[in-house]
Amino acid sequence: MTMLKDTTTKIQSKHSKSSILPKGWMKKKDDTTSSIQLSQEDMDYIVSNTAISRENIEQQFQVFITNHPDGKISKKSFKTMMKACYPGANVDKLTKHIWRMYDDNNDGYIDFRELMMVLYIMSDGTPEQNLKQIFKIFDLNSDGKINHQEMNKITKDLSKLFNEDKNLAENIFKEMDENNDGEISEEEFIKACLSQKKCSKKFTLKIIDIFLQ
Numbered sequence: 001m002t003m004l005k006d007t008t009t010k011i012q013s014k015h016s017k018s019s020i021l022p023k024g025w026m027k028k029k030d031d032t033t034s035s036i037q038l039s040q041e042d043m044d045y046i047v048s049n050t051a052i053s054r055e056n057i058e059q060q061f062q063v064f065i066t067n068h069p070d071g072k073i074s075k076k077s078f079k080t081m082m083k084a085c086y087p088g089a090n091v092d093k094l095t096k097h098i099w100r101m102y103d104d105n106n107d108g109y110i111d112f113r114e115l116m117m118v119l120y121i122m123s124d125g126t127p128e129q130n131l132k133q134i135f136k137i138f139d140l141n142s143d144g145k146i147n148h149q150e151m152n153k154i155t156k157d158l159s160k161l162f163n164e165d166k167n168l169a170e171n172i173f174k175e176m177d178e179n180n181d182g183e184i185s186e187e188e189f190i191k192a193c194l195s196q197k198k199c200s201k202k203f204t205l206k207i208i209d210i211f212l213q
């Protein structure tokens with residue numbers, strides 16, 4: 001199996017040796033099209049963490065690079081994409097929150113690997129994987145817990161989009177904070193959503209909807 005994989009990699013790398021060539025060399029060839037190629041590291045990472053084939057990843061990358069020739073999505077173009085999804089809605093706040101799910105290494109851009117991972121998890125991942133991603137939306141300061149302030153902020157910002165009631169934050173918090181320590185851990189979050197608790201499930205399903213449009 002490993003040997004087969006290596007062979008496939010070798011065949012494919014024949015056409016994509018950019019990673020071992022100096023950047024200047026690549027640009028010399030053609031300035032008008034993108035010189036960015038998918039790195040072997042990113043390819044291997046996506047292959048080992050998803051069920052997407054190398055061929056499919058390569059195809060997706062070509063589409064990605066056509067739309068984003070510099071190989072990454074800026075916050076500005078992400079906002080434009082969100083606006084196209086939600087015409088007429090105020091997507092500024094939504095964009096900020098959804099962004100945290102994608103920009104895993106927190107460098108201010110969404111690269112191809114980050115994009116593929118989120119899209120894959122949200123469409124083909126297990127419910128636990130989906131919820132781990134969604135947990136990141138709620139965990140504003142990325143400390144692994146959701147406190148009251150964070151829950152209030154997220155439900156307030158997203159409610160405008162979903163037309164939810166005012167007590168939503170409080171209701172979700174009550175449902176999720178099982179040990180009553182005033183914070184929601186990732187485990188509590190996932191457990192509440194999976195055990196079909198009313199408000200938690202309703203709200204997280206709406207967030208999942210954003211990705212399946």
Ligand SMILES: [Ca+2]
Pocket residue numbers: 102103104105106107108109110111114
């Ligand atoms: Ca990033």
Ligand SMILES: [Ca+2]
Pocket residue numbers: 138139140141142143144145146147150
């Ligand atoms: Ca937090």
Ligand SMILES: [Ca+2]
Pocket residue numbers: 176177178179180181182183184185188
């Ligand atoms: Ca708790």
